[in-house]
Every structure is written in C-alpha cells, then in structure tokens.
Amino acid sequence: MPSYTWRSIWNAKWVLHLGGLWRIGNGRSISIKEDPWLPNQNGFRIWSTCSSFDSETRVEQLIDQETIRWREDIIRQNFYHFEAEQILNIPLDQNQQEDCYYWKKSKNGECEVKKAYHLIRSQPQNHAQSSNQEHQNRFPWKLLWNTKALNCTLNFTWRLLTSSLPTRINIQKRGITSTSLCPRCWRKEETEEHIFKDCTWTQRFWFASPFNLRTERAQNHPIGAWIEELLNQIRKGERGLFLECLHAIWWGRNKLIFEDKKIDIQELVNRATLRYQEFTVMSMPTENFTAEPPPGSRSLMCWVPPEPNLFKLNVDAAISNEGANGGGAVIRNSEGEIMVAATWLFSTTSTIEAEATACLLGLNLALECCFFLFSLRRR
Incomplete structure (x- = not known):
C-alpha cells in the first residue's frame, strides 16, 4: 500500500484540476475531449459533442502541420460557435515545442498553496461541511481568547472547535485505516461530540466536575454550540476551569490509548482543578515588596524583586x-x-x-x- 504521505498528495490532485490546463505546443499530448485546454472555458474542457472524434484524438489533428495554423474548416464543423472562436484565438507555437501543463490561477503558472487555498474556499461544499464551516465562522472567538486560561489549553480548545484534533473519526477521514470506535465505551464513533459530552464515561466526568453538568440533555447539540452556550452561562472567573476540564478529558483519553492507563474520573477532575488553581495563583499580580539591606550594610537602597518567573x-x-x-x-x-x-x-x-x-x-x-x-x- 502507498504511504500515507503519497495517498494524501494523490487525494488532493483534484485541487490541481481546479486551476490547471494545458498550454498548446505541438498538441500531441492533449486529448481533444478528455483534457482541459480551453483557457476561457468554465472547467477548461470542451462542451461540444465532437462525435467525429474519440477520446484518443489529439489536438494536433486540429493543426495544419505545414503552415502551423488552425484548421478552421474542421474546427467550425465540430465545435460550438463560441468554442470555435476560442480555439482559433489560441496562439500556436511556431517552434512546435512540447505541450505543458500549467496552473492558470497564478502568474508564473505554478500551483501556489495560498492561491489553491482561496480556490478551494470558493468551491461549493456539501451540507455537512458547510454547516460545520458556518458554525466555525460565527463562533464568537473573542469569548474564547478572552478567557483566562493556560495558553496550551486555549490552543487545545481552538483545535477542538475547528475539528483539528486527531480523533479516530478525523483520522479515518484523512485516509488512515483504523477503528473509529470510542476507546472508552466501544459503542459509538469517536467524534468530538462523543468524546467531550455524549460518551457515558464523559457524562460521569461532567457530573463529578465542579459544574455538576448533565450532558445527556445536550446530545443533539454540536460541540461548538454546546461550548459557546456554556461559556456564556458560566461565570467569567470559572470559564478557564471549564476549558481545563475539556483538556483533562483529552489528556486522559491519550493516556488510555498510548499508555494503556485508565485514569480515574475523580483524579482527572482534581488534575483540571489543580492546574487551573496554579494558573490563577501565577496570574495574580504580586505585591511590590522590598528587602531591607543586610546588617552592617551602609547602602540606603533596598532590593526590589523581579516579576514572577524572572x-x-x-x-x-x-x-x-x-x-x-x-x-x-x-x-x-x-x-x-x-x-x-x-x-x-x-x-x-x-x-x-x-x-x-x-x-x-x-x-x-x-x-x-x-x-x-x-x-x-x-x-
């Protein structure tokens, strides 16, 4: 089986087809009916039926090899009028160089990641993708970034909200063969919703947490909407603890998968609480204090301590x-x-x-x- 890297590249070849087409040289490498070669056509392929041509007929058949000009009579007989005009306006290479494939969306003809990204974003998505993208676009990100919590916890929550965590279902979507079942209950697929609120183990975790949540009441809520709703309901000073609890669930899940360690629910709750308490203490502004000069010193200056962690x-x-x-x-x-x-x-x-x-x-x-x-x- 090809490597995961090669399979990922191969699965993304459709991106090249979105903006790629052939530049005509001698026309020997370009299929009239199968390949993209009309620069002003939507999709760059011909729409005419061209019944007199088959899939193996090359563009060189439309070129007079003696004069290096388009065979206008054949073109007008087999193509729609607007396509015939496009073809006749394509300049031909008098040196008859080889045909080359290039990317029309960039000035230098090379596929660029930035251009490809914007091209993909402009394409219509299926309903599930568009719904997920729509919620990501309308999530109040300031609500997340203004929450007082560890940077690693904020980054983790952002990855959760953007479906960037390597859950088993996300790994399968990326072409890696593995089971998609939750490693805790082995009953349902390991989606973000299942890991963080719907699994029976997770439901016990939230009930044992300082928030005493009953997540079975929110089983139909997408994970982003559920987190947004709770962040708005929880007091501002406790939002960071809620995010730490989310992070603790993921940490315990990884311990189970990679180290085969089953962490007790109460231990995970205590870990999240302790991490948040330590962060709160470290974030508190320290009072300015000075140290008196040692006995016998003639200095009138007092030592002023630096900021924490310095x-x-x-x-x-x-x-x-x-x-x-x-x-x-x-x-x-x-x-x-x-x-x-x-x-x-x-x-x-x-x-x-x-x-x-x-x-x-x-x-x-x-x-x-x-x-x-x-x-x-x-x-």
Missing part, C-alpha cells in the same frame, strides 16, 4: 587605594532566594571601567548558568 542579576564593583579592584554579582529569584553568586578581581583604571567590567562578568555568569530570563541592575 530572575534579577545585581552587580557591583569597587576600587581600592591599594589598586586591588574587584566586583561581584548575585542572581536571585522573585522570592529573594540566591540562585548563584560570584566575585572577581581585575585591574581597571577608573570606576566606570570597573562597573562595566562587573556587568560583563555578571552577564557571562548568567549565560554560563543558563539564566536567560532576567533583569540587570547595577548598584
């Missing part, structure tokens, strides 16, 4: 009358804990040079210790 590098230098110059650096986190500290002796001729040398050595220290997110302060 480190602060403090450097200082001094010059003595005896010529023993040196500097020091210390890196601390937002809690004031010392991560690393160092001192150096060096030879300088001025205070400014000593301070600059201390800054350089402090930055080198931070890089050597892999502290990439930090703020620098010179005392």
Whole structure:
C-alpha cells in the first residue's frame, strides 16, 4: 500500500484540476475531449459533442502541420460557435515545442498553496461541511481568547472547535485505516461530540466536575454550540476551569490509548482543578515588596524583586587605594532566594571601567548558568 504521505498528495490532485490546463505546443499530448485546454472555458474542457472524434484524438489533428495554423474548416464543423472562436484565438507555437501543463490561477503558472487555498474556499461544499464551516465562522472567538486560561489549553480548545484534533473519526477521514470506535465505551464513533459530552464515561466526568453538568440533555447539540452556550452561562472567573476540564478529558483519553492507563474520573477532575488553581495563583499580580539591606550594610537602597518567573542579576564593583579592584554579582529569584553568586578581581583604571567590567562578568555568569530570563541592575 502507498504511504500515507503519497495517498494524501494523490487525494488532493483534484485541487490541481481546479486551476490547471494545458498550454498548446505541438498538441500531441492533449486529448481533444478528455483534457482541459480551453483557457476561457468554465472547467477548461470542451462542451461540444465532437462525435467525429474519440477520446484518443489529439489536438494536433486540429493543426495544419505545414503552415502551423488552425484548421478552421474542421474546427467550425465540430465545435460550438463560441468554442470555435476560442480555439482559433489560441496562439500556436511556431517552434512546435512540447505541450505543458500549467496552473492558470497564478502568474508564473505554478500551483501556489495560498492561491489553491482561496480556490478551494470558493468551491461549493456539501451540507455537512458547510454547516460545520458556518458554525466555525460565527463562533464568537473573542469569548474564547478572552478567557483566562493556560495558553496550551486555549490552543487545545481552538483545535477542538475547528475539528483539528486527531480523533479516530478525523483520522479515518484523512485516509488512515483504523477503528473509529470510542476507546472508552466501544459503542459509538469517536467524534468530538462523543468524546467531550455524549460518551457515558464523559457524562460521569461532567457530573463529578465542579459544574455538576448533565450532558445527556445536550446530545443533539454540536460541540461548538454546546461550548459557546456554556461559556456564556458560566461565570467569567470559572470559564478557564471549564476549558481545563475539556483538556483533562483529552489528556486522559491519550493516556488510555498510548499508555494503556485508565485514569480515574475523580483524579482527572482534581488534575483540571489543580492546574487551573496554579494558573490563577501565577496570574495574580504580586505585591511590590522590598528587602531591607543586610546588617552592617551602609547602602540606603533596598532590593526590589523581579516579576514572577524572572530572575534579577545585581552587580557591583569597587576600587581600592591599594589598586586591588574587584566586583561581584548575585542572581536571585522573585522570592529573594540566591540562585548563584560570584566575585572577581581585575585591574581597571577608573570606576566606570570597573562597573562595566562587573556587568560583563555578571552577564557571562548568567549565560554560563543558563539564566536567560532576567533583569540587570547595577548598584
């Protein structure tokens, strides 16, 4: 069996046919009745019956090989008037080069992903596809992106709403042979609706969650409409927890499939709750506090901690009358804990040079210790 990559390319060949047609050279490679070669025709193929031609008749039969001109009498006898005019207006290559296939929708004749995407979007869709696309287009995306939650959770929810998750039914649609049944209940196909609200396991999960939802009442709701409805009903401060619960369902599903681990429902609920609580704590603005100078210090300045998840590098230098110059650096986190500290002796001729040398050595220290997110302060 051909590889999945090759099968994907082959299944998308219809996109090339949407905008591809033959440019006439000697006409020997182009079938009059089967191939697209009329540049101004819808679909680029002839509409005339051409009963005197069969599927193997080539365009070269319409060209006088001595004068390299169209055989007007044959063309007007076999084609509709408007098609005959199109054919007679196609310029012929006097050098009789080979025919070539090109993409009419781009200026250079090559198929471009951007052009192909817009061409596909302009094509009529079937009812199921158009309904799904219509709901995606009208989903209030600001409602999702304004929800306070982890970035990975927001991205996961976006993939869920755009049918981008590799559910078993979606994998089958992409040509991969596999079972489509839900790995938890083995009764129905694993669609987005089934995974996140309709499966009996999922119904127990939502009832055990902080929201105490009864999802069996929404079995006829598309997943996007259901999520939109709940996001509007849930208090703003709890929307992130709802998205975390969705993410926990998917995480538990992957654990079951790829690691053969059955995660208890209450454990998944606790995991979602804990992740949301940790995110909420990390998102809270920290109060500005200062650390008093250590005993014996003559400095009047107080140490100000950096923002959470950042480190602060403090450097200082001094010059003595005896010529023993040196500097020091210390890196601390937002809690004031010392991560690393160092001192150096060096030879300088001025205070400014000593301070600059201390800054350089402090930055080198931070890089050597892999502290990439930090703020620098010179005392």
